[in-house]
Amino acid sequence: MQTIIEPFRIKSVEPIYFNTREERITILEKAFYNPFLVHANAVLIDLLTDSGTSAMSSHQWAGIMQGDESYAGSTSYFRFEETIQRITGLPLVIPTHQGRAAEKILFSILGGKGKYFLSNTLFDTTRANIEYSGAEGVDLVCEEGKHPSIPAPFKGNMDTGALKKCIAEKGAANIPLCIITVTNNSGGGQPVSMQNIREVKAICEANNIPMFIDACRFAENAYFIKLREEGYRHTAIPDIVKELFSYADGCTMSAKKDAFANIGGFLAMHDEKLAQLCRNMLIMTEGFPTYGGLAGRDLEAIAIGLTEVMDEHYLQYRIRSIEYLTNHLIAAGVPVMQPAGGHAIYLDAKEFLSHVPVEQYPGQALVGALYIHGGIRGVEIGSLMFGKYDADQKLIPAPLELVRLAIPRRVYTQSHIDYVAEVIIEVYHQRDAIKGLTIIEEAPMLRHFTAKLKPVD
Numbered sequence: 001m002q003t004i005i006e007p008f009r010i011k012s013v014e015p016i017y018f019n020t021r022e023e024r025i026t027i028l029e030k031a032f033y034n035p036f037l038v039h040a041n042a043v044l045i046d047l048l049t050d051s052g053t054s055a056m057s058s059h060q061w062a063g064i065m066q067g068d069e070s071y072a073g074s075t076s077y078f079r080f081e082e083t084i085q086r087i088t089g090l091p092l093v094i095p096t097h098q099g100r101a102a103e104k105i106l107f108s109i110l111g112g113k114g115k116y117f118l119s120n121t122l123f124d125t126t127r128a129n130i131e132y133s134g135a136e137g138v139d140l141v142c143e144e145g146k147h148p149s150i151p152a153p154f155k156g157n158m159d160t161g162a163l164k165k166c167i168a169e170k171g172a173a174n175i176p177l178c179i180i181t182v183t184n185n186s187g188g189g190q191p192v193s194m195q196n197i198r199e200v201k202a203i204c205e206a207n208n209i210p211m212f213i214d215a216c217r218f219a220e221n222a223y224f225i226k227l228r229e230e231g232y233r234h235t236a237i238p239d240i241v242k243e244l245f246s247y248a249d250g251c252t253m254s255a256k257k258d259a260f261a262n263i264g265g266f267l268a269m270h271d272e273k274l275a276q277l278c279r280n281m282l283i284m285t286e287g288f289p290t291y292g293g294l295a296g297r298d299l300e301a302i303a304i305g306l307t308e309v310m311d312e313h314y315l316q317y318r319i320r321s322i323e324y325l326t327n328h329l330i331a332a333g334v335p336v337m338q339p340a341g342g343h344a345i346y347l348d349a350k351e352f353l354s355h356v357p358v359e360q361y362p363g364q365a366l367v368g369a370l371y372i373h374g375g376i377r378g379v380e381i382g383s384l385m386f387g388k389y390d391a392d393q394k395l396i397p398a399p400l401e402l403v404r405l406a407i408p409r410r411v412y413t414q415s416h417i418d419y420v421a422e423v424i425i426e427v428y429h430q431r432d433a434i435k436g437l438t439i440i441e442e443a444p445m446l447r448h449f450t451a452k453l454k455p456v457d
């Protein structure tokens, strides 16, 4: 087979700033071993997130110049609305400044004490917004999704048996919403099958529970359906996407992912009454319903990006480049989440640093080692992000200790990716020297963003 090439040429470039290992040791110490506290110009390859970090196309930049900045009734809004209606089939579209703003609005309205939100896996901001409302979030990912080293085609699926059981236990009346995250970011960027979405919808419908999709990476998920699910090989991506959304009562979306935009998001839904409540809150917290916390130019960039992302040459290159890196690491014996996900590779830090106990945050320790060794910035998705304390202040660890290296869209070339593989493999060979960490300062919620840590003696 011929090499799959990047389906773009580069018109404008940004420099990468180089630094030395010694400099990085000091930088990390000063940043309290937290990659979120490192300045971006001290990072060589920034894989902290695929969110808001995409390279926009020349079409998107042209769209930016055409942004209509009218407060009310902006032409850019109508283009944005029409695009989302066409792609998702959802009629009521509410712009927000990013995904978590959509979540904040939705869960402030639907949440509250005694309520439960069921999901395959909630992303951290989604869970935080649910919990902030007083409600509880329940993750019900399928069994395969809990074992990083066992490959399966749709490890993001929801466990439908557990879903039925949970509804029976908590009572359908206490469950305002079921949320399917596509792809399942916190569970390894793994896709959800169309069949699973259909089954979850049927269970929800039988219990009068609406189903929403957290649609951040809808196009990547659609491509996995095309590749892996019986009956979709010859279906065009926009048709797969349309079917996927046809089961949803609504969606939340961060346009910073599969819309190639640097900022933005939206809520979309069928329910007129709920949309009205959302718009009322939008006006208080985000802005008028035809801009919702965004500039007209952002709405243009999102509308164009949403269409571009469904291009099959792009999706083939995107999914293949993640798989390429994953396969390199597997061949070298590095423990990674298998198979490759859609937007990131996930190192299994529990395996990688088997000598570091979970109370010493092996994921965060590995993040530090990758930065020092190669200037690569990743993020821990483990007990620092999702750990809780019991009544005796003992850590209740997260089920998985992962390090996510998220690949920004259309930003890095194959040689950057080869370099990343080399660094990870070298760190793997020196893993015994890596020490665990302990927390010296933390916030009560979403602590991973600001926590300060130090190495264990």
Ligand code: F0G
Binding pocket: 048, 049, 050, 051, 098, 099, 100, 101, 123, 125, 126, 181, 185, 214, 216, 253, 254, 255, 256, 264, 265
């Ligand atoms: N849902 C999922 C599945 C996400 O991955 C994110 C963001 C959000 C919601 C919130 O969107 O950032 O626009 O407010 N994920 C980023 C990440 C931050 O790095 O995975 P947002």
